[in-house]
Amino acid sequence: MPGSSFGTLFRITTWGESHGRAVGVVLDGCPAELALTEYDIQKELDRRRPGQSRASTQRTEADRVEILSGIFEGKTTGTPISMLIWNRDADSASYDLLRNRPRPGHADYAYQMKYGLRDHRGGGRSSARETAGRVAAGAVAKKLLQHFGVEVAAFVTELGGIKSRTDSVDLAELRARVEANPIRCPDPNAAMRMMEQLDLVRQEGDSLGGMVTIIARGVPPGLGDPVFDKLDADLAKALMSLGAVKAVEIGAGIGCAGMRGSEMNDPLRMEGGKIGFEGNNAGGILGGISTGMDIVCRIAVKPTPSIAKKQHTVDLAAGMDAEIEIKGRHDPAIPPRMVPVAEAMVAIVLADHLLRQRMSRL
Template identity: 65%
Template sequence: MPGNIFGHSFRITTWGESHGKAVGVVIDGVPAGLELSDTDIQKELDRRRPGQSEVSTPRSESDTVEILSGVFEGMTTGCPISMLVWNRNANPGAYDYLRDIPRPGHADLFYQKKYGIRDHRGGGRSSGRETIGRVAAGAVAKKLLSHYGIEVFAHVTELGGVKAGNVTFTDIRENVEKNPVRCADLQAAERMLEQVRRARGEGDSIGGIVEIIATGVPAGIGEPVFGKLDADIAAALMSIGAVKGVEIGAGFECARMKGSQMNDAFVMEDGHPVPETNNAGGIIGGLSTGLPLICRIAVKPTPSISKVQRSVSLAGMRETDIEVRGRHDPTIPPRMVPVAESMVALVLADQMIRGGRINPESFLK
């Protein structure tokens, strides 16, 4: 199965299935001499861990990371970093009734059509649990980027039709982890939570929008024309399951604007020309502008719902009803926050190395 590798100079390979023995990631391209510990990885994995609140699946997993290689005496060695997380609370038998019935909204049927075989246990490779490897790798990318003053953070701006009001970067940094829906507008967060409770009570689910911001990115990051920064970010975010749309800066709103409204005029600041506004979302011509990178993703409702849906029995090749049982998130965006941050961080780390902005020898003492 190709397609499990992401990146160029900073490259990751994720592996494992939702109800298999373990999941993990191998990272290649991390410079030697970077201080790295289990704690750096664990704090990010804890943010995406299931069972933390009423807006996530009740599956109970500690998601404790084990670094198997590439780190010695607290320092990266320049060799591949391999990390593993055991599936401690897997329950594969709970999915036996789905062996021959593909779930609507899931990739079950299409894995079967492509490979002639599929892991029906919770979606196997197509499960959201695959993102553990992304978040573990993203933690390394974030640690690397922090040495260059780059920070990546995200927040939920819409959930179940409830939209957050205007918030500042400070609001996002201070408020997101204070509520289970990870919304920086605390009043909107309460209304979002009510929508989650309502959907769960109805046996349904809701979707929403997550905004990702990167600050401190220097101007000129990107590799035109087919390695554009925004192209890589779009590919990275669209590779996350449940993401159905990506926009950068003004995004789709730019289709309703005039050029005089959309263009970011230039002004002088501290003796240097800079864009006065940021409709471009920090990227023009595939290159970073030096302003904050701003992008948003549309996340669909969780496809696993307890409402009765129509499907087919592949064993009897007949139509049938299906009611998905098990432990599922009533909404995905809150747990998507650390995953989306990780994918943007991975792109930035890769682009910084490819563009010569990170010296592989800079961490060696």
């Protein structure tokens, strides 16, 4: 299947299906001698792992990573890093009725029209299970970014219409707040209301959508290119490539449409002999190139399409209208588990552009 690879120098290829034997990723382009262990990968996969709270699906995958290549004596060798995660808790029986009945909101019908054949078990390649490989590769990207003093953190800022308030804090403190509750919202009061709303909606057989914010701090100025390979364009593609993401904002985002130039522009000033900005409506990127300010992205995540409510669809085999009630184990809301996945994709883009920038000038 074309389109399973992403990146230029720091390049990943994910593989596998939701109910196949395993999923995984091959990462090429990571420099040699980067200290890396399975623990570095596992701690990120554990954040994404299903079945950890009532805010996620109850599929209980251990998601233990096996590094098959590219590591020797605790360091990268510069050769492709291949990582595998076995599927242990797939329950395909729940999907038998979906073989000929495409689920509303899912890729089922579109895949059928494109390929004429699809793996109906859990969505196959279109399943969010594919993102385990992205998170594994993102863990390597994060280790590489640490070498350059760059850190990435994401958090839920809205769920089911409930918005959170987030102070500007140290990213380590922000991450601690985020991991303190199953919603992954740094505002504890908003997180409690979000969880109450989620419990209510789940009892009704429905689901919720929301917003996730990603911040990258310590990004040096100069990353990106001014035309087709803009840093914000690559970030948008990376984040839009995630299933359930329907919009991406950088900095002020869609809010800039209602602003004046005098409001949108971030004035420059000298700070201790260095150039800085009075604001960050640009989200850390101007002309497709990083400015050194925090890179701020927001993604709109749609409600989980697999819901228990009865929905209208068609029966492809019979050629007639039909109804569907989706069984199985599904996330009642995607944003909480989207947090480590979004971090991974931003980290992969930044790692790629850092390596590309090192080749762009003497």
